[in-house]
Amino acid sequence: MATTNSQATDDDAVMSDVKNFIDGQYRESAGARTFDNINPCTGAVIGRVHEASQEDVDAAVQAARAALRGPWGSLSEAQRGEMLHAVAQGIERRFDEFLAAECADTGKPRSMASQIDIPRGAANFRVFADAVKNISTEAFRTATPDGKGAFNVAVRKPKGVIAVISPWNLPLLLMTWKVGPALACGNTVVVKPSEETPTTTSLLGEVMNEVGVPPGVFNVVNGFGPKSAGEFLTEHPGVDAITFTGETRTGEIITQAAAKGLRDVSMECGGKNPALVFADCDMDKAIEGTLRSAFANCGQVCLGTERVFVQRPVFDEFVARLAREAGRFRLGVPEDGSTDMGPLVSHEHQRKVLSYYQLAVEEGAEVILGGGVPEMPAELAGGAWIQPTIWTGLTDDARVVNEEIFGPCCHIRPFDTEDEAVALANATPYGLAAAIWTENVSRALRVAPQVDSGICWVNSWFLRDLRTPFGGTRQSGIGREGGQHSLEFYSELQNICIKI
Ligand code: NAD
Numbered sequence: 001m002a003t004t005n006s007q008a009t010d011d012d013a014v015m016s017d018v019k020n021f022i023d024g025q026y027r028e029s030a031g032a033r034t035f036d037n038i039n040p041c042t043g044a045v046i047g048r049v050h051e052a053s054q055e056d057v058d059a060a061v062q063a064a065r066a067a068l069r070g071p072w073g074s075l076s077e078a079q080r081g082e083m084l085h086a087v088a089q090g091i092e093r094r095f096d097e098f099l100a101a102e103c104a105d106t107g108k109p110r111s112m113a114s115q116i117d118i119p120r121g122a123a124n125f126r127v128f129a130d131a132v133k134n135i136s137t138e139a140f141r142t143a144t145p146d147g148k149g150a151f152n153v154a155v156r157k158p159k160g161v162i163a164v165i166s167p168w169n170l171p172l173l174l175m176t177w178k179v180g181p182a183l184a185c186g187n188t189v190v191v192k193p194s195e196e197t198p199t200t201t202s203l204l205g206e207v208m209n210e211v212g213v214p215p216g217v218f219n220v221v222n223g224f225g226p227k228s229a230g231e232f233l234t235e236h237p238g239v240d241a242i243t244f245t246g247e248t249r250t251g252e253i254i255t256q257a258a259a260k261g262l263r264d265v266s267m268e269c270g271g272k273n274p275a276l277v278f279a280d281c282d283m284d285k286a287i288e289g290t291l292r293s294a295f296a297n298c299g300q301v302c303l304g305t306e307r308v309f310v311q312r313p314v315f316d317e318f319v320a321r322l323a324r325e326a327g328r329f330r331l332g333v334p335e336d337g338s339t340d341m342g343p344l345v346s347h348e349h350q351r352k353v354l355s356y357y358q359l360a361v362e363e364g365a366e367v368i369l370g371g372g373v374p375e376m377p378a379e380l381a382g383g384a385w386i387q388p389t390i391w392t393g394l395t396d397d398a399r400v401v402n403e404e405i406f407g408p409c410c411h412i413r414p415f416d417t418e419d420e421a422v423a424l425a426n427a428t429p430y431g432l433a434a435a436i437w438t439e440n441v442s443r444a445l446r447v448a449p450q451v452d453s454g455i456c457w458v459n460s461w462f463l464r465d466l467r468t469p470f471g472g473t474r475q476s477g478i479g480r481e482g483g484q485h486s487l488e489f490y491s492e493l494q495n496i497c498i499k500i
Contacts, residue, residue: 016047024215043382067216271432431473
């Protein structure tokens with residue numbers, strides 16, 4: 001790990017020392033408070049994190065505001081775009097460091113982080129740098145009583161200082177998903193990464209410095225939510241807009257903070273996503289897709305499937321095959337090439353997921369697979385391990401089939417008709433993602449628009465094009481990001497009306 005952000009400990013093991021990044025410099029906390037960074041595979045302390053005080057957050061917001069007026073503000077879109085392409089290259093140049101840091105913080109398999117998390121971290125800068133250049137704004141020619149007319153032209157301007165609050169499940173990917181377009185639109189940012197996974201966000205500060213992004217454009221404050229960096233930042237009057245990814249309950253709290261001063265919010269929140277498996281599906285594809293959607297990243301994907309509805313003629317076959325395949329998953333450490341599934345992110349999250357495993361039994365589930373903590377080798381016994389779990393037999397009002405668990409588990413329930421499947425899919429307060437498995441195109445086109453979700457995949461899952469709208473309905477979020485929708489959130493449109 002890089003020197004600005006790490007330290008050697010007494011026993012000479014390299015421990016990460018994750019500082020706040022303010023005005024282009026790594027700083028210890030003004031309040032001298034730190035907290036431990038824990039490896040979820042072993043429970044060992046792998047570093048310490050400097051918790052930002054109110055004073056640190058204030059300094060970060062002020063630095064971000066000053067940078068809006070400095071050299072950053074005078075760059076053209078094309079110049080900013082070049083710089084963001086250089087950031088993407090900088091991430092790629094230090095790919096192995098980002099990969100090691102992400103895997104150490106999350107415990108996720110290297111195979112996943114190297115194919116998804118880190119490449120998407122770089123892509124988020126390229127895609128939005130290009131989007132700003134290539135997506136135009138409106139222009140109208142307007143009639144006037146004197147017959148001479150007028151032109152109306154809309155121009156995009158930065159919103160100002162953007163607070164970015166990000167979660168722990170895909171730390172670099174989800175943080176850059178917001179920082180990329182925010183910077184492409186000319187804003188400056190103060191990022192509060194999750195307390196569980198702060199390292200790659202902090203490391204990005206080094207890349208920003210290396211490629212010459214002016215100080216104050218990208219700032220990082222570490223800490224927790226309530227009465228810590230998260231609350232200090234979202235309550236700060238110097239913040240012009242807040243973009244958040246995380247739990248719905250946290251989103252509600254942040255939306256209340258944003259109401260002061262009528263600051264704009266973008267909310268990407270939780271889900272309880274359904275998969276609808278019709279009898280006319282390609283069963284191999286449906287099994288392979290559901291294995292990924294329910295268990296990838298140890299079930300810690302907002303778009304993941306926790307409710308599977310299978311048409312009755314293929315129900316038994318589907319349950320048996322999914323359980324057989326999921327039962328073969330190899331649990332292990334990120335570095336082991338044969339690992340299919342890592343641990344959960346923390347013991348706190350493990351306690352939450354296990355409480356749902358317990359509740360499922362109390363609510364009358366038949367446990368088809370898993371349901372507890374696996375036996376691991378002695379050196380991993382302190383980790384937050386959990387078994388992939390499949391249930392059937394719960395009633396539709398069971399808490400386990402209505403509340404987001406965010407673990408490697410799903411409940412499978414049979415259905416008979418298309419209408420029934422749609423009603424079941426829409427029966428929670430969430431509306432983030434859905435997957436439909438059918439070889440009948442007419443059915444797919446009929447069913448998909450009836451499902452209340454921000455994204456609905458047909459015969460796939462997690463197939464993402466960053467130009468498309470992304471977000472959730474109802475309790476899954478407010479607004480859309482992606483492509484032009486990100487540009488809409490991260491800029492103010494000013495209409496200039498020119499009388500001829
Ligand atoms: P979380 O809500 O606990 O935390 C998210 C971030 O908010 C963290 O940085 C946390 O420190 C901060 N925070 C917490 N309380 C705060 C407060 N009062 N004020 C300001 N900041 C506060 O979420 P999590 O556990 O990190 O992530 C998992 C959740 O994220 C799941 O619900 C998942 O569905 C959701 N998620 C949604 C999407 C999406 O795109 N819709 C993507 C990934 C994850």
